[in-house]
Amino acid sequence: MDYNKRSAVSTVPNTGPLKVGFIGLSYLKGWALKTHYPAILQLSSQFQITALFNPQLSEALATIQALKLQNATAFPTLEAFAASSNVDMIVVSIQSAQHYSVLIPLIEHTKANPNLKYLFVEWAMACSVEEAEQIYAAAAKRGLQTIISLQGRKSPYVIRAKELVSEGYIGDINSIEIAGNGGWYGYERSVKNPNFIYEMGQGTDIVTNTFGHTIDILQYITGSYFGRINSMIFNNIPQQELIDENGARIGQKVKKSVPDHLLFQGTLLRGNVPISCSIKGGKPTKKFTKNLVIDIHGTKGDLKLEGDAGFAEISNLVLYYCGIKGNDPATSSTNLASLPEPSNSYDSAKEIMEVYHLRNYNAVLGNIFKLYESIADFHYNTRKIPNLPAQFIMQGFEVEGFPTLMDALILHRLIDNVYRSHLIGSTLNVSNISRP
Amino acid sequence: MDYNKRSAVSTVPNTGPLKVGFIGLSYLKGWALKTHYPAILQLSSQFQITALFNPQLSEALATIQALKLQNATAFPTLEAFAASSNVDMIVVSIQSAQHYSVLIPLIEHTKANPNLKYLFVEWAMACSVEEAEQIYAAAAKRGLQTIISLQGRKSPYVIRAKELVSEGYIGDINSIEIAGNGGWYGYERSVKNPNFIYEMGQGTDIVTNTFGHTIDILQYITGSYFGRINSMIFNNIPQQELIDENGARIGQKVKKSVPDHLLFQGTLLRGNVPISCSIKGGKPTKKFTKNLVIDIHGTKGDLKLEGDAGFAEISNLVLYYCGIKGNDPATSSTNLASLPEPSNSYDSAKEIMEVYHLRNYNAVLGNIFKLYESIADFHYNTRKIPNLPAQFIMQGFEVEGFPTLMDALILHRLIDNVYRSHLIGSTLNVSNISRP
Numbered sequence: 109m110d111y112n113k114r115s116a117v118s119t120v121p122n123t124g125p126l127k128v129g130f131i132g133l134s135y136l137k138g139w140a141l142k143t144h145y146p147a148i149l150q151l152s153s154q155f156q157i158t159a160l161f162n163p164q165l166s167e168a169l170a171t172i173q174a175l176k177l178q179n180a181t182a183f184p185t186l187e188a189f190a191a192s193s194n195v196d197m198i199v200v201s202i203q204s205a206q207h208y209s210v211l212i213p214l215i216e217h218t219k220a221n222p223n224l225k226y227l228f229v230e231w232a233m234a235c236s237v238e239e240a241e242q243i244y245a246a247a248a249k250r251g252l253q254t255i256i257s258l259q260g261r262k263s264p265y266v267i268r269a270k271e272l273v274s275e276g277y278i279g280d281i282n283s284i285e286i287a288g289n290g291g292w293y294g295y296e297r298s299v300k301n302p303n304f305i306y307e308m309g310q311g312t313d314i315v316t317n318t319f320g321h322t323i324d325i326l327q328y329i330t331g332s333y334f335g336r337i338n339s340m341i342f343n344n345i346p347q348q349e350l351i352d353e354n355g356a357r358i359g360q361k362v363k364k365s366v367p368d369h370l371l372f373q374g375t376l377l378r379g380n381v382p383i384s385c386s387i388k389g390g391k392p393t394k395k396f397t398k399n400l401v402i403d404i405h406g407t408k409g410d411l412k413l414e415g416d417a418g419f420a421e422i423s424n425l426v427l428y429y430c431g432i433k434g435n436d437p438a439t440s441s442t443n444l445a446s447l448p449e450p451s452n453s454y455d456s457a458k459e460i461m462e463v464y465h466l467r468n469y470n471a472v473l474g475n476i477f478k479l480y481e482s483i484a485d486f487h488y489n490t491r492k493i494p495n496l497p498a499q500f501i502m503q504g505f506e507v508e509g510f511p512t513l514m515d516a517l518i519l520h521r522l523i524d525n526v527y528r529s530h531l532i533g534s535t536l537n538v539s540n541i542s543r544p
Numbered sequence: 545m546d547y548n549k550r551s552a553v554s555t556v557p558n559t560g561p562l563k564v565g566f567i568g569l570s571y572l573k574g575w576a577l578k579t580h581y582p583a584i585l586q587l588s589s590q591f592q593i594t595a596l597f598n599p600q601l602s603e604a605l606a607t608i609q610a611l612k613l614q615n616a617t618a619f620p621t622l623e624a625f626a627a628s629s630n631v632d633m634i635v636v637s638i639q640s641a642q643h644y645s646v647l648i649p650l651i652e653h654t655k656a657n658p659n660l661k662y663l664f665v666e667w668a669m670a671c672s673v674e675e676a677e678q679i680y681a682a683a684a685k686r687g688l689q690t691i692i693s694l695q696g697r698k699s700p701y702v703i704r705a706k707e708l709v710s711e712g713y714i715g716d717i718n719s720i721e722i723a724g725n726g727g728w729y730g731y732e733r734s735v736k737n738p739n740f741i742y743e744m745g746q747g748t749d750i751v752t753n754t755f756g757h758t759i760d761i762l763q764y765i766t767g768s769y770f771g772r773i774n775s776m777i778f779n780n781i782p783q784q785e786l787i788d789e790n791g792a793r794i795g796q797k798v799k800k801s802v803p804d805h806l807l808f809q810g811t812l813l814r815g816n817v818p819i820s821c822s823i824k825g826g827k828p829t830k831k832f833t834k835n836l837v838i839d840i841h842g843t844k845g846d847l848k849l850e851g852d853a854g855f856a857e858i859s860n861l862v863l864y865y866c867g868i869k870g871n872d873p874a875t876s877s878t879n880l881a882s883l884p885e886p887s888n889s890y891d892s893a894k895e896i897m898e899v900y901h902l903r904n905y906n907a908v909l910g911n912i913f914k915l916y917e918s919i920a921d922f923h924y925n926t927r928k929i930p931n932l933p934a935q936f937i938m939q940g941f942e943v944e945g946f947p948t949l950m951d952a953l954i955l956h957r958l959i960d961n962v963y964r965s966h967l968i969g970s971t972l973n974v975s976n977i978s979r980p
Binding site: 379 | 723772778808824832839845848864897965969970972
């Protein structure tokens with residue numbers, strides 16, 4: 109249980125906190141208020157909000173007052189916000205549909221701020237792979253250290269699963285099954301939900317959103333990208349019934365253009381492992397299974413991740429493990445390979461089990477909090493990571509660090525191929541999409 | 545619970561039993577001895593073995609003696625066996641690899657027997673779709689009523705599941721997930737098992753065998769063939785470790801050319817339902833799931849079929865149901881369709897549950913026994929089926945009757961497309977393969 113050890117970031121750093129300029133924080137409501145804001149509050153020696161930009165200046169001013177952001181300035185224009193030298197890190201937490209139109213000019217304007225080092229963007233970063241490529245290129249050219257909120261990688265369950273896999277507890281992975289539910293995309297739609305999330309091209313569809321986060325987690329745990337993939341995408345529910353706060357139908361139907369089901373199958377590059385994945389919209393009865401189930405089978409054991417909601421990155425999960433610890437692939441000497449194998453491949457007497465669950469873990473906030481912790485670990489190097497680079501392009505499958513816009517771009521390329529496989533009816537080779 | 549009501553076949557028919565000529569029954573060992581023979585014994589008023597053919601005449605003679613088949617004659621040649629007018633029904637229970645070379649001349653020679661009415665062939669009927677087409681055509685031209693041992697259709701769990709679906713207990717099916725294990729095709733091979741089952745082209749591979757039976761059951765329950773399909777097939781275990789009777793490895797490896805994993809996904813023609821399916825070789829630890837799981841989700845409820853072995857057609861299963869009975873699609877008047885829907889689509893207060901399990905059901909014998917029962921029901925019409933045809937070409941998705949060589953041929957066409965989809969890397973339209 110090393111991977112999940114507490115970050116040393118609680119140590120007060122010698123230098124002052126990173127100055128954060130925030131786009132998309134409002135005292136009224138929203139994701140940033142529920143996650144980024146309390147995470148920054150809890151890491152007040154490491155992060156301090158010094159600048160705000162909202163399209164309505166009045167909302168930024170009211171947010172500063174309501175949240176008592178005494179060190180923060182509200183900027184009237186994106187250009188002025190971007191140019192402020194009192195900002196070390198910009199966080200962009202707005203709808204994906206606006207990412208491209210905000211990020212491209214933002215990055216350009218930040219050339220006036222010599223102190224800016226970090227750019228933290230909310231997944232999906234863009235609504236298409238073309239936009240994603242441009243945003244990535246602009247940030248790379250600007251020399252910023254980027255962070256993407258693929259925060260599922262920071263889930264303690266994901267990290268523990270990754271540790272068990274890395275240390276040989278399930279042997280060689282030989283098959284994986286994933287079944288999940290994306291609540292939004294079913295037969296009913298809450299009247300409270302905005303319409304845009306049900307429209308294609310907003311970065312909020314079941315493939316970009318539910319599948320994107322889930323498959324990123326899977327690749328991260330297994331340490332492998334995909335070789336071949338095939339997908340089928342369905343919009344079997346072109347109209348949804350509107351429901352009120354009590355879940356009662358109000359007798360009105362609304363159109364839905366995003367898909368409600370994704371069938372995906374493919375092979376992991378590492379080990380040619382077959383993966384079967386079915387992501388379904390809505391909250392069906394599903395009495396006999398959880399809304400998220402990831403089964404990872406290996407030659408020496410099994411892992412099961414289960415959650416009540418299909419959104420793995422914001423759900424509190426349960427991790428089940430059963431198996432026999434094999435040789436640690438990282439530490440086993442090559443000499444050991446020539447030793448004779450035991451007469452039986454699976455000795456039940458050596459079997460161990462583990463159920464890993466943090467009863468009160470708030471995954472919505474917790475995973476974002478841990479992402480901020482990782483940024484602080486990197487900036488202050490409080491964990492004394494050896495050979496820490498001044499900047500790192502991508503996290504890939506490392507335990508240290510955080511996912512970057514490059515990781516997000518690779519995921520966008522996969523999602524693009526998922527749609528393409530469906531459209532042209534082909535199995536596709538995606539083994540080259542992880543090249544920078 | 546109408547579909548599973550006891551067959552009226554226990555009534556002694558007015559006429560004598562059907563005279564059965566058997567190819568492949570041996571007193572020494574084998575599938576026929578464990579299944580067909582006791583089934584015929586239990587239905588002795590309906591079936592009587594009158595002829596035997598084995599390549600070794602001595603084995604046929606010894607079988608007659610050992611099993612006390614007092615009415616049976618052992619024939620020295622296939623031609624003489626086929627021509628015997630003391631046979632109403634021929635059962636062919638031999639290795640699939642021999643089906644073509646035996647069935648084609650057999651059917652030709654039976655032209656000398658005017659009394660022959662039935663031909664009962666073991667699945668897989670052939671080792672390729674080309675052979676299957678020829679065998680089907682020969683039997684059809686000969687005018688025989690054929691039966692194929694896709695006996696999973698006779699499993700009481702399958703029939704109960706079909707009944708629940710047909711009567712609206714899960715509403716409209718909207719997604720299906722299948723995960724199964726085919727024990728033979730894993731890391732280890734028992735020294736007792738013959739080598740041919742691990743070689744391609746024998747009709748014993750994981751696609752033809754495990755997947756074939758399972759997907760036939762699924763189509764039968766849902767009442768639908770497939771629209772589009774995609775598959776990926778793996779031979780990740782090209783060598784197996786030989787193990788002795790105690791499961792210990794004896795330190796010898798043998799080649800395996802059949803696949804050890806099938807990924808399959810597709811859409812049901814009826815309702816464009818997404819289906820995800822992963823069939824894996826071997827007996828992995830799989831502590832957190834059963835070796836066979838079929839999840840059928842609908843708008844009003846869920847069905848789950850679980851088994852300890854991946855071979856659904858010979859396993860005792862458990863059927864779980866939870867949901868709300870909707871309108872019976874078969875009986876609901878079209879006028880009802882215009883009535884307003886209730887304000888909530890799923891009223892938990894009306895939810896019902898059912899766990900269906902026959903503690904002592906011997907599925908290996910039982911499903912074959914029920915197939916013989918169905919043949920007797922047809923022949924003697926003991927159930928007084930209205931409008932019973934003199935011959936029927938295929939069972940399709942009917943409750944009455946039994947699967948025929950036409951049903952087997954359609955399944956072979958699907959299997960052929962599964963291999964083709966893998967080979968050419970395409971999603972295929974298979975909506976026309978069920979045409980006679």
